[in-house]
Amino acid sequence: MTIVKTVNPKISKKTTGAGTNATKPIHRRRPKEETENLILHEAERLLIERLASGSDDLNPLASLRITDVLASINAKLSGDQLPMTTGAAYQIWKSQLSFQDAILERIMNEVSTPWEADLRSKLDAALSQELSLEEVLESVFGFNEPPNSTSDHELSLAIGLTAFVSPERIRRAEEIANDQYVRALGTILTDILNYADRRLLPGLRIDDMVWAIEGLYAGLHLRARSHPELVDRKDAKGRYLGPMVTNSIFIGLSEPVSQRGKESR
Incomplete structure (x- = not known):
């Protein structure tokens, strides 16, 4: 634990040998x-700041030391606060590697489902309007993350770290995040399947569709960082690449359900 002084500290009085009261x-x-x-x-915050500033660190996680973080925290402390020490940090993480693993897990959890409420709202609005399947997918997945936003950099960081950190460490860091991601996006996709009177192809599960779509958007996100003009393209009808390919994945991995006299949307 670190020790800090209270902003308005209580005073403990102690009588000195000279008979005066000393306070602390x-x-x-x-x-x-x-x-x-x-x-x-x-x-x-430091990792995102470095990424946003165009740092050329090949592995930003490996280059971030506990001492860097503590120095940044201590620089912001008020005058009546004691500095945070490496001893306090190493009571929590026994090594630099375990500290990096904790950061990695935090980042993966941060990017797993912050979009859920937004996509759910868009889906509910689309379904209430009884749009066609293509229009529903366009409404839900036809969004572009504002460039240079915190969530945009978090996603870049998460995707980039998977290329530099060992697969075993990534699997550990993503264990909870992956479950949350599949649950959130899988529920939305299942609702769209039900709305469109479709079902997954035999042998497939909803997480197969989830990871196919995740792979698409991870690739588009990375390409948008270096060549945004290649991603920000539309067809003659004004449709972006992302929703168009999402529609292809959705149709390709599913099939119509027997309609029993009900016309498919």
Whole structure:
């Protein structure tokens, strides 16, 4: 735990040998969870800041040291706060590697489902208008993340780190995030399948469609960072590449359900 002084410290009085009262501030202990979250939050902020500034670090995670993060935190402390020490950090993470794994897991969790509420809102609006399947997919997946936004950089960071960190470490870091991602996007895709009176092809599961779409948008995201003009293209009808390919994936991995006299949308 780190120790910080309270902003308005209580005063402990002690009588000295000369008969005068000496005062000293009473300190409070910062809970371990609070310390851990503070350090990880600052670590993620530094990584995103470096990415946004165009850093050429091949592996930004490996280049970020605990001491870098602590120095950044301490530079922002007010005058009545004691600096955070490496000893406090190493009470939480026993090594630089375990610290990096914690950052990696945090980043993967951050990017797993922040879009869920937005996609759900768009889907509900599209279904209420009884749009065609193609129009529903366009409404839900026809979005572009604002460039240079925090979530945009977080996604770039998450995708990039998977190329430099060992597969075993990635699997551990994504264990919870992947479950959340499949649950969120899988539910949305299932609702669209039901709306369109379609079902997955025999032998396929909803997570097969989830990962196919995830692969598409991860690729488009990376290409947009270096060659945005290649991604920001439309066909003659004004449709973007992402929703068009998503439609192809959706149709290609599913089939119509027997309609029993009900016309398919």
